[in-house]
Amino acid sequence: MARAAASKTRTRIQREKTELILTAALEVFATYGYRGSTIDQIAGQAGLSKPNLLYYFDNKDAIHSRLLERLLETWLAPLHALDENGEPITEILAYVTRKLEMARDFPRESRLFANEILQGAPRILDQIAGPLKTLVDEKALIIRGWSQQNQIAPVDPYHLIFSIWSTTQHYADFDTQVSVVLGPRAATRFDDAARHLTDMFTKLLRP
Amino acid sequence: MARAAASKTRTRIQREKTELILTAALEVFATYGYRGSTIDQIAGQAGLSKPNLLYYFDNKDAIHSRLLERLLETWLAPLHALDENGEPITEILAYVTRKLEMARDFPRESRLFANEILQGAPRILDQIAGPLKTLVDEKALIIRGWSQQNQIAPVDPYHLIFSIWSTTQHYADFDTQVSVVLGPRAATRFDDAARHLTDMFTKLLRP
Amino acid sequence: MARAAASKTRTRIQREKTELILTAALEVFATYGYRGSTIDQIAGQAGLSKPNLLYYFDNKDAIHSRLLERLLETWLAPLHALDENGEPITEILAYVTRKLEMARDFPRESRLFANEILQGAPRILDQIAGPLKTLVDEKALIIRGWSQQNQIAPVDPYHLIFSIWSTTQHYADFDTQVSVVLGPRAATRFDDAARHLTDMFTKLLRP
Amino acid sequence: MARAAASKTRTRIQREKTELILTAALEVFATYGYRGSTIDQIAGQAGLSKPNLLYYFDNKDAIHSRLLERLLETWLAPLHALDENGEPITEILAYVTRKLEMARDFPRESRLFANEILQGAPRILDQIAGPLKTLVDEKALIIRGWSQQNQIAPVDPYHLIFSIWSTTQHYADFDTQVSVVLGPRAATRFDDAARHLTDMFTKLLRP
DNA sequence: AATGAATGAGTTTTCATTCAT
DNA sequence: AATGAATGAAAACTCATTCAT
Structure with missing residues (x-):
């Protein structure tokens, strides 16, 4: 419910983490393709835990779409x-x-x-x-x-x-x-x- | 061991099925990439059961490599x-x-x-x-x-x-x-x- | 029906193949245990095809029991x-x-x-x-x-x-x-x- | 990657579950041997789901080795x-x-x-x-x-x-x-x- | 007798996602 | 915000066994 992605006002931290994730995801998706990439890889690349990453994005597809x-x-x-x-x-x-x-x-x-x-x-x-x-x-x-x-x-x-x-x-x-x-x-x-x-x-x- | 793929003499069926599988696999791999493709998809496309497909190729990678x-x-x-x-x-x-x-x-x-x-x-x-x-x-x-x-x-x-x-x-x-x-x-x-x-x-x- | 194992009169070949299989199976079962052994391994060791081996014995268990x-x-x-x-x-x-x-x-x-x-x-x-x-x-x-x-x-x-x-x-x-x-x-x-x-x-x- | 088994600091639950699994696995492996034992059996014996067991150990072999x-x-x-x-x-x-x-x-x-x-x-x-x-x-x-x-x-x-x-x-x-x-x-x-x-x-x- | 071909029922593992705190 | 724990669904094989010839 209180998903970061859903709230309109973004804190600085939220914006930073979102960027961090997108940068990591870009690296991973570009190399392995969508199906070849795992959330674990992206989370690892971003230095976050998997559930924390999913706090900022609803699911794998949402990251890719963004x-x-x-x-x-x-x-x-x-x-x-x-x-x-x-x-x-x-x-x-x-x-x-x-x-x-x-x-x-x-x-x-x-x-x-x-x-x-x-x-x-x-x-x-x-x-x-x-x-x-x-x-x-x-x-x-x-x-x-x-x-x-x-x-x-x-x-x-x-x-x-x-x-x-x-x-x-x-x-x-x-x-x-x-x-x-x-x-x-x-x-x-x-x-x-x-x-x-x-x-x-x-x-x-x-x- | 006694895999068809390993035997040197190929029967007509082996040659045909091998081709059939490769054709199906080409279609699937080209569309979904390696990781995005499943053996099930390829088997389905070829009209074979999964284990039957694996009778002709040792594993997914072997098909792709070929x-x-x-x-x-x-x-x-x-x-x-x-x-x-x-x-x-x-x-x-x-x-x-x-x-x-x-x-x-x-x-x-x-x-x-x-x-x-x-x-x-x-x-x-x-x-x-x-x-x-x-x-x-x-x-x-x-x-x-x-x-x-x-x-x-x-x-x-x-x-x-x-x-x-x-x-x-x-x-x-x-x-x-x-x-x-x-x-x-x-x-x-x-x-x-x-x-x-x-x-x-x-x-x-x-x- | 006409399984070799079931018929009472054994030909020389039948007896020889039976022995061959049992010798191979002994080697394999002794090394890998029952579950760790595969019919393929035994057939390979005996120099027979899997279905041929199963012509002489009803199933894996039958070999082991014998x-x-x-x-x-x-x-x-x-x-x-x-x-x-x-x-x-x-x-x-x-x-x-x-x-x-x-x-x-x-x-x-x-x-x-x-x-x-x-x-x-x-x-x-x-x-x-x-x-x-x-x-x-x-x-x-x-x-x-x-x-x-x-x-x-x-x-x-x-x-x-x-x-x-x-x-x-x-x-x-x-x-x-x-x-x-x-x-x-x-x-x-x-x-x-x-x-x-x-x-x-x-x-x-x-x- | 972020497997519990890999992290250095162990929580109480991790220690307990690890022990639970090893105890269960000992029972099963000792009775059925490595190949004769299934992860399902061990998970069942430990009262865990299979994926949950694999959250603590990378694979079957890792349990046995430990x-x-x-x-x-x-x-x-x-x-x-x-x-x-x-x-x-x-x-x-x-x-x-x-x-x-x-x-x-x-x-x-x-x-x-x-x-x-x-x-x-x-x-x-x-x-x-x-x-x-x-x-x-x-x-x-x-x-x-x-x-x-x-x-x-x-x-x-x-x-x-x-x-x-x-x-x-x-x-x-x-x-x-x-x-x-x-x-x-x-x-x-x-x-x-x-x-x-x-x-x-x-x-x-x-x- | 013998074998190439086929398959159903497992078995291991992976992974996106959810839960609980 | 963050994370350890948990899981269902899928996917990659494995293997005893059967079929057809």
């Missing part, structure tokens, strides 16, 4: 920032760069998202079909506009976006493979990737 | 086929096309692989570090050669390969998202993707 | 041979020697028996309460007679028999411990034991 | 007490008596040990080869000394110790048989055994 909710905001921010009034190629390349920086700085978020989509997005299909699709449609329209006005080469805006997503997220989601394949060269993988992707998308879009 | 073993062969075949003596751009575009066809025709294999890498490749790290890396190194050398001889534009062969992998596999691994975002346009997603990717990689590689 | 049945005959033979008309001390010492030889030559039989008694003799209580007790009572009477006629020192015949059983069987049942404790001296353990036990029972019985 | 660990201390105590400076025959007879009392008062411990050795001591071979052998070697030296100084008759100290172990433990390990054979006389079996064994070892050792 993570996914927040995720989408962060996730869509770089695309949000794509400015209709900016210089088209600059805007798109900046978007590529931001996405790649996210892969570098938030790989666990990327993997959490990948895990979820891979399994058929059982928990965030609504968000995909709602906010995400809406935003993509909106930005696709802008890109199509640029294309029609010959500011960039003709390109299918949706598949362009998919290419940006996949190439950048690859460095987070498939990092294990990337690092092994690159061997010692892996140290500079993000810089090398930035150069490569900038080159690739520049050539693609130059009218 | 799938991954086979997978790598199929997985590397398109890259294997990249011919040093072919016309460079044609060869690379053909590789893109083959990879995209695999994403279309074997999406479950793609997701099985993605699931495994996402979790840190606990079960196939050896294969990644061994055969896969060896093959990539070999083909990267070829691509670098083409590049140095100006047959294709200068390009980092490793990151080129990553881009090909990620953009094509995206249509299998993130199909849920792709389909939702494209809505009715999803019907032609593979053809549209082929056009888009061919365009993109052509522009990237043209000297 | 072993125990036979065992008792062998087991009681040395005591049977104790001759009322022999020289008392000689007779008893000869009995000790025969028992020790059995521990040396048939350790698996000894352990099978020990396992069974340890668990409360669920399967051979009848044999213990019947033939075994009858025989012991009979021989105890003889020993008591010798004792009363001063041919041997006064001794409780039952506890004498228990002492003979325990000291000799110890070398089979606790062989693991005996061998470890004796270390290199273990090689001569049966000869040393013979000397020691002969000495001990001689001193005990000398009037 | 029992065996403790056992050895108890088991070796009587031999430990054999005093080099005492009167030799008195010391050895006192040892016989203590061992017989243990067979009477702790028959389940005796059977647990016997079960383990019978199976080849898979779980306590180290303890046998280590502490047990060390102690036996030490005491054998003392006995040999007594023997050489003619304080007791010449005797192989190792085989003497085996005789003491086997004759006394027999009343615990083979109690089923002993009781059936003795019939009504079984009531006084430990007193009769004490008299018999005292007599036997006295005669053996008197110089």
Whole structure:
């Protein structure tokens, strides 16, 4: 009844513990997937007891859902920032760069998202079909506009976006493979990737 | 001991049932991940009883491992086929096309692989570090050669390969998202993707 | 229906296979106990398939019971041979020697028996309460007679028999411990034991 | 992880339940052997639910191992007490008596040990080869000394110790048989055994 | 006789969740 | 807020036994 999650006023401690748990859960879920993660693992990672963790969240699913909710905001921010009034190629390349920086700085978020989509997005299909699709449609329209006005080469805006997503997220989601394949060269993988992707998308879009 | 899996001579039934199980397991593992899948699910999918399934495979892990073993062969075949003596751009575009066809025709294999890498490749790290890396190194050398001889534009062969992998596999691994975002346009997603990717990689590689 | 075990006429092959199975089962049961042994293990040891083994014996219990049945005959033979008309001390010492030889030559039989008694003799209580007790009572009477006629020192015949059983069987049942404790001296353990036990029972019985 | 068994500070309940479980497990393991015992049986005997029992011990083997660990201390105590400076025959007879009392008062411990050795001591071979052998070697030296100084008759100290172990433990390990054979006389079996064994070892050792 | 195939009934263990304090 | 204790439901095997050929 008096669950922390339910009360509207949060104490500082409640907020801190909630964050602590979410951070731990992100780490665990991103590595082992939802079913592969146990509450024990998350509690251990957070330095809490299992029942104490469940004092802050109703159940395992609630933690996961909260993570996914927040995720989408962060996730869509770089695309949000794509400015209709900016210089088209600059805007798109900046978007590529931001996405790649996210892969570098938030790989666990990327993997959490990948895990979820891979399994058929059982928990965030609504968000995909709602906010995400809406935003993509909106930005696709802008890109199509640029294309029609010959500011960039003709390109299918949706598949362009998919290419940006996949190439950048690859460095987070498939990092294990990337690092092994690159061997010692892996140290500079993000810089090398930035150069490569900038080159690739520049050539693609130059009218 | 006297497990079917251990005997050297396989009867027809053994071969059939083994295939049946692997097919069912691929479906289940690709959808729910290793930990998220149960032997019961796989047995159900295969139309067998659980103990009967375990008559053919020693345990859950053995099924998964067998799938991954086979997978790598199929997985590397398109890259294997990249011919040093072919016309460079044609060869690379053909590789893109083959990879995209695999994403279309074997999406479950793609997701099985993605699931495994996402979790840190606990079960196939050896294969990644061994055969896969060896093959990539070999083909990267070829691509670098083409590049140095100006047959294709200068390009980092490793990151080129990553881009090909990620953009094509995206249509299998993130199909849920792709389909939702494209809505009715999803019907032609593979053809549209082929056009888009061919365009993109052509522009990237043209000297 | 046409079970081999049920038919009265046995072919040579049937007899041979039956023996083969019993030998294998003795080995396995003696080492792992009844519950710790599996039909697979026994079949493996015998070089037969599981169903083939069960063609000769109705079930696991039947094999075990048959072993125990036979065992008792062998087991009681040395005591049977104790001759009322022999020289008392000689007779008893000869009995000790025969028992020790059995521990040396048939350790698996000894352990099978020990396992069974340890668990409360669920399967051979009848044999213990019947033939075994009858025989012991009979021989105890003889020993008591010798004792009363001063041919041997006064001794409780039952506890004498228990002492003979325990000291000799110890070398089979606790062989693991005996061998470890004796270390290199273990090689001569049966000869040393013979000397020691002969000495001990001689001193005990000398009037 | 957060298993009760792993935490260092034990609450009262933890200590009590742990004892409760070990007592129950001793009863069950001693009767049915390791493989013949189920966690269900032990939980039932202890009046706990199966998962609750597994809250205190990681698994079946952990319970068994703990029992065996403790056992050895108890088991070796009587031999430990054999005093080099005492009167030799008195010391050895006192040892016989203590061992017989243990067979009477702790028959389940005796059977647990016997079960383990019978199976080849898979779980306590180290303890046998280590502490047990060390102690036996030490005491054998003392006995040999007594023997050489003619304080007791010449005797192989190792085989003497085996005789003491086997004759006394027999009343615990083979109690089923002993009781059936003795019939009504079984009531006084430990007193009769004490008299018999005292007599036997006295005669053996008197110089 | 012999064996590949199949299964029901356990048995061990895991784990999310709840209870009591 | 926090935690030790407890549990039901599931999941991964195991194994004696039967079936079909």
